[in-house]
Amino acid sequence: MAEEKITYILDTNILLHEPFAFLSFKEHDVVVPMTVLEELDSIKDRKKDVSRDARVAIRALEDTLQDATPEEVLAGVKLPENSSEQATGHLSIFNDYTLDSTASTLTFNENDNRIIACALHIQEQKQPHKVVLVTKDINMRLKAKGAGLAHVEDYRTDQLIDDIQFLTKGYYRFEGEFWQQVKDCESETEGRNTTHYVSRDILPQTYINEYLVDQTNEFAGKVVNYDDEKLAVLDLGYERLMGKNAWGIHPKNIYQGMALDALLDPSIDLVILTGPAGCGKTLLALASALEQVVERGLYDKVIVTRSTPEIAESIGFLPGTEEEKMAPWLAAITDSLEVLHKQDENMSSSMNYIMEKANIQFKSVNFMRGRSIQNAFVLLDECQNLTASQLKTIITRCGEGTKLVVSGNLAQIDSNYLTALTSGLTYIVERFKDFPGSSTINLNGVVRSNLASFAEENL
Known part of the structure; x- marks a missing residue:
């Protein structure tokens, strides 16, 4: 017996989160309200990290609908097929601006309310067939249910785990x-x-x-x-793990011992470090980088990069070169360098010498696309704010002889469009967990101070 065809109405945040999301509903119908297109249009020109996703979504919709007549666009155009699945669903645009605001239980002065009113109208039209509003906005899901919409869902095809x-x-x-x-x-x-x-x-x-x-x-x-x-x-031997050493740094617990083992293993090309603030992710990665670049000569340079949601628009007004512009965001790295050299007679001279000797380069994530990085030790810090596609862009830059260390804390996501479940960090942990060239370590335990440990557990 064939599954009943469902009509899915997509909110704007779904297409920002995954621009090709409308292609995921192969056997069902997809409706994009006109308000969603208006929102994508206003976002595409903003200097935000989501503007690119808005443009990609608009182009993808245009590619699907470009040969259709206006009547066909309103009625529904067949979704494109790929080699693995046969598509039986249709994509249509619904002009929610034609709806009578007086007939709706919601005021029309908010875009969210227009999209909900559109879903309610289609639900009434298609009875008794199932109509579902798909949105990542929790408040909008509550409003839609309160307005009388029977089915409201989150978009979960990109989630590899449920909890x-x-x-x-x-x-x-x-x-x-x-x-x-x-x-x-x-x-x-x-x-x-x-x-x-x-x-x-x-x-x-x-x-x-x-x-x-x-x-x-x-x-x-x-x-x-x-x-x-x-x-x-x-x-590996418990004592041998605890006896690991990189640039004078020894593990303070078994989790750090495991992390150092993976970081110092030349056969592992990707190390993913997760864990709370203060567990030693950045310090261990930097110590291992210096050990293998300066002492062992396994790599030619250290490239340090990180993501902050504001880099795209904020990096420009800061004075200096790209590296000098990046300095405020990479203070965590320079802090770690200070820890590694605090016993030296002249710490600032030591740091300058090491940064030159190890050829440490600070790069913006924005400028990683299109590069091919050879024989380098790459540190990607604070990557919990990156999507899976952004992380893919960076991982695929790594050429021959390059080791990539990805670190982040899923409790510190700043992006409005990501949760701990949909973060690119979570995605690559699950995707790479059985890849022989990668290792994942959750650094369980704060070693920064008693104060930091208490704050992590109780605040």
Whole structure:
């Protein structure tokens, strides 16, 4: 029995969040109210990070509707098909400006109310068929329900998880002692490395490069391979992890030990560090960068970049070169450099020397598109405010011999269009969790100070 065709009415924020969202409703009808087009038009010329998304959405709608007559646009134009799915739904534009404001329960002086009135009108027209308003605006969802709209939904096709507590942490902590849970084990030693082959039953849900620790703080390992029956666990040694060192920095807890192991491993091209403010994400990444560029000569330079919602319009008026303009936003990096060199006799001279020696370059995310970065250690800080497509733009810049460290705190999202579930950081953690060339670590625990720790837990 064929599924009943549903009519979806899209709010503006859906097309800003994902410009091609209307193509996701393959077998259902999609309606875009005229008010949404008006809002996209007003946003496309603003100097905001969403203006590009507005322009992309407008072009995508135009591509779909360009050959249609006005009558067909109102009635519905067949959605384009791709190779994997057959589209049976239609896309139409609804002129909500023709609705009689006196017949509506809502005032028409707000765009949100016009879109809700449009949805109510279509719901009345299409009875008993299902009509759904799709919006990411929580308040608009409440208003729509209050106005009598039967079905209101969030747009969730980009969400890989339903609850942020299920986000991959990058490690698994066993209750009690690890070896007490292992019934059968074969070990293989090659040089300094010992790999244990244990039954998959002890950890049915696992992925490549997941770290394994236990409550006794005696075992630490990493999943390097698996099949339906066996796990291949590289024995890292708890003490060896805690003894890791990068540019004079030693881990203060096992999570930092795991992070340093991933950061210093040349076979891992992408390290994703998540966790609360003060857990050491930036300091560990910078120390590892200096260690591998200056001491080991594995990379030629360090490129530091970060996203702030205001960079697009605010960077221009600041004096100086691109690097000098970026300095206020990259204070976290210079703060970390000060920590690494505070014992030096002349700290400012040491910092200047190291910045030159390690060839540390500060770059704006806006200028990363189109580049190809070779043999560099790239630090992308504060990336919780980036969308999945923005992160893809940066990750695909990384050429041969480049290591990318992505860090962010999902509790500090500043963007109006993102939540912890839809952030690009959450997206890449889930997408890359089983990729052999990447490692994710959730740095669980604030090490900044007792004050910072108390604030993180209680405010």
